[in-house]
Amino acid sequence: MKKYDYLVVGAGLAGCTIANLLKKNNKRVLIIEKEDHIGGMCYSEKRENIEVHIFGPHIFHTDSKEVFDFVQQFSPFNNFVNQPKAYKNGKLYSLPYNMNTFYEVFNTIKPCDAKKVIDEEIKKENIKNPANFEEKCLSLVGRTIYEIFIKDYTAKQWKTDPKNLPASLASRLPLRFYYDNNYFNHRYQGIPEIGYTKMLQNMIDGIKIEFNTDFNKDIKKYIDMAEHVIYTGSIDELLDFKYGILNYRTLRFEHKVLDVDNYQGTAVINNNEKDVPYTRSIEHKFFNYSQTEKTVVSYEYPEEYKLGCVKYYPSLQQKDNELYMKYLDEIKTTFPNLHVLGRIAQYKYLDMDKVIIEAFELFKQLTKNF
Numbered sequence: 584m585k586k587y588d589y590l591v592v593g594a595g596l597a598g599c600t601i602a603n604l605l606k607k608n609n610k611r612v613l614i615i616e617k618e619d620h621i622g623g624m625c626y627s628e629k630r631e632n633i634e635v636h637i638f639g640p641h642i643f644h645t646d647s648k649e650v651f652d653f654v655q656q657f658s659p660f661n662n663f664v665n666q667p668k669a670y671k672n673g674k675l676y677s678l679p680y681n682m683n684t685f686y687e688v689f690n691t692i693k694p695c696d697a698k699k700v701i702d703e704e705i706k707k708e709n710i711k712n713p714a715n716f717e718e719k720c721l722s723l724v725g726r727t728i729y730e731i732f733i734k735d736y737t738a739k740q741w742k743t744d745p746k747n748l749p750a751s752l753a754s755r756l757p758l759r760f761y762y763d764n765n766y767f768n769h770r771y772q773g774i775p776e777i778g779y780t781k782m783l784q785n786m787i788d789g790i791k792i793e794f795n796t797d798f799n800k801d802i803k804k805y806i807d808m809a810e811h812v813i814y815t816g817s818i819d820e821l822l823d824f825k826y827g828i829l830n831y832r833t834l835r836f837e838h839k840v841l842d843v844d845n846y847q848g849t850a851v852i853n854n855n856e857k858d859v860p861y862t863r864s865i866e867h868k869f870f871n872y873s874q875t876e877k878t879v880v881s882y883e884y885p886e887e888y889k890l891g892c893v894k895y896y897p898s899l900q901q902k903d904n905e906l907y908m909k910y911l912d913e914i915k916t917t918f919p920n921l922h923v924l925g926r927i928a929q930y931k932y933l934d935m936d937k938v939i940i941e942a943f944e945l946f947k948q949l950t951k952n953f
């Protein structure tokens with residue numbers, strides 16, 4: 584018999600969730616984490632007594648009561664509602680695109696008037712078969728909204744002219760013809776009051792974890808330690824990049840402590856200016872309503888991905904997905920007892936609630952024969 588029933592590779596949200604479920608079912612679980620802390624992308628730490636989301640703003644939102652009940656076991660949640668703003672040409676606008684935005688942009692008060700203006704703009708573009716991202720956006724929201732909110736922001740985010748991006752990237756651009764700045768439509772929303780890192784720490788309470796331990800440095804040794812491996816890292820590394828590296832989008836965050844108690848008056852502001860290199864500024868104290876004399880503001884800069892950079896977002900390009908599937912097929916036969924889980928290993932953009940749902944699903948599959 585092997586020393587552990589399950590080896591969980593990675594102590595991000597996916598790894599911590601599955602480890603918790605397995606431990607509760609009396610399985611012998613070991614977690615290994617290549618960094619010196621848990622949390623993955625959800626990692627947060629206190630600076631100036633403010634919980635700072637080091638890898639970008641994380642707002643928990645879900646429609647699943649099961650998921651919300653699950654996370655609330657490990658931390659109480661506050662009632663934060665995400666209502667980001669967008670800055671362009673000296674003006675601040677409401678997001679997501681809703682009647683407040685249309686009032687700010689077109690001065691329209693009634694939904695029928697806002698709809699009329701936008702429909703006329705769409706008609707004027709006369710785009711029947713959008714050939715790229717720009718054309719698709721113009722055909723969905725018209726030129727004014729596109730130019731204020733989408734054009735320059737997207738160019739900064741993807742480091743290319745939106746005309747070079749596929750139309751499929753813009754498949755959803757919902758317009759709300761009602762007054763509502765709540766970014767998410769989900770029933771449950773909030774921020775863990777004790778911070779994400781402490782919440783995840785509570786999730787894996789009592790489970791052995793080894794830090795600074797990279798599974799891919801000695802795959803055979805770790806495979807031999809456990810009956811099953813749950814892997815939450817990038818799968819190209821498992822086969823030593825034999826078909827090439829999987830592509831990701833990466834970011835750089837600049838975190839600044841400012842000697843004022845309130846810098847921008849809200850948690851998240853998108854910056855839609857062409858010549859300002861960051862895409863968002865994030866003032867963390869607003870997530871937890873912290874009453875402090877100073878504030879911490881982070882600036883988000885999109886960067887070119889190279890091997891070794893933090894993997895923030897899986898690529899959405901078809902060729903990258905094909906490469907991922909090629910790796911996955913081979914991994915299934917090379918490592919039959921290895922299961923992939925989470926945003927990086929499944930190579931999908933998964934919000935936190937979706938990662939937890941994936942972990943619930945995997946747990947169900949694994950425990951069919953318990």
Ligand SMILES: Cc1cc2nc3c(=O)[nH]c(=O)nc-3n(C[C@H](O)[C@H](O)[C@H](O)COP(=O)(O)OP(=O)(O)OC[C@H]3O[C@@H](n4cnc5c(N)ncnc54)[C@H](O)[C@@H]3O)c2cc1C
Pocket residue numbers: 592593594595596597598615616617618621622623624625638639640641642643644796797798799815816817895896924925926927933934935936938
């Ligand atoms: C900028 C940004 C903002 C986001 N905002 C939101 C939001 O507002 N709301 C929301 O619901 N979701 C948000 N998300 C998504 C959220 O971050 C993810 O759903 C979640 O963090 C995924 O967890 P994970 O465990 O799958 O991956 P990760 O967080 O990437 O964790 C993987 C872990 O595995 C470790 N690891 C990898 N390879 C190895 C190895 N070989 N050996 C050992 N350890 C390894 C890594 O170090 C890491 O700790 C955001 C994501 C980003 C990038």
